[in-house]
Amino acid sequence: MNLIKLSKIWLLLVGIALAFSALYLYYTLYPGKVSPEAFKYFTPAEIDKSREYHRTSRLIYISSFLSTSLFLLWFTLGSGAIKLSRFTEKISSGRYYISAVLFFIFFWLMLNALSLPFALYSHIIDVKWGFSIQNMTSWWQDYLKSSLLEIAISGASTLLFFYAINRWRNWWWVAAWIFLSIMLFVQNLIWPYLIAPLFNKFTPVEDPSILQMVEDISKNAGIHIDNVQVMDASRRTTQANAYFYGIGKNNKIVLYDTLLKKYPQDEIKAVIAHEAAHWKENHVLKSLLLGSVSIFIALFLLHQLLKTTITWPYGKNLPIAALAVVYLFAFLISFDASPLQNYISRQMERQADILSVSYLHDKNSAIKLQVDLSKKDLLDVDPPSFIEWFSYTHPSTLHRIQTIQAAKILSQK
Structure with a gap:
């Protein structure tokens, strides 16, 4: 007995994923030539080194995706999901929601057992290249904390999903969209206070020179930028970064301590200017609103798939094995929609780069920052066009430099 009937939508989702995977793998193995412009800023040895690192990282990523995809397709299209649901129904004595939770736990363990070797190997690669300084004990502690959070949140979501779909068969997806949209905003508000501190320590910036930079950029x-913090990223990594987070009074800029330790003052100021641009343009709020729209579309498509491809007698509860269908759909749609999501992200980053120049009244420090980041963090300065289009949340280094060079410097007031 099969859980689902194949439809054009399923074939389309799988077909797009296979096409993207094939192209991603091809351009990972055969990235092509680097633009001559890149050699103005980087030596051939630096470019070759970064390409070697990214070749390995990309192979790990696409291998992990393909292995999980194949498992989900086998488990869902075959008899695996049905057999597991029968097993959980048996040990729960037919109690529907207990069986659903047990199904989720066993299914979650299977997926994590499959992805764990790739996550572990990725960590080993980062250690080898000098980016991660975490020992295995620390890495496992982070992994277990993340897993416990994930299983708790996903387990609760599983119960809510089955409750909603059985109570409001035709409109559950609207209720789910409203709930998830609210949770998207709530998560954004509570993450800096409840979740992030579980992994890192955050302290207010006290360095007078940094505070003066913030005042100038503001x-x-x-x-009015009044919340800039330093994160102890050096506990785990040698790489530098920064990010803007929050909406309204919850806004803040977070700087990695590795950035403050390893980069000159003018480049730190360029980072602050970039994050200030995200603040100015309300990019987090815009991202959350776009995320809500994405959730609406995805849930509507999932509703149509469940309604048309699962044998589900009217008046009865949704088969528990359908949870595997939900995971398969979410996994494929997330991968297939990556180019659109990343395009929007790159446009926001491009806007922030342009605005940062006007806040700095200087292009040189912004260009220096991009060059130094690429050299120290082994960024792929000129990746294949498909790789950048498909998977890059930020423009490539070369494209960022070109954007900064073309930006206009506004006159100082």
């Missing part, structure tokens, strides 16, 4: 950007 004035130039026409905003």
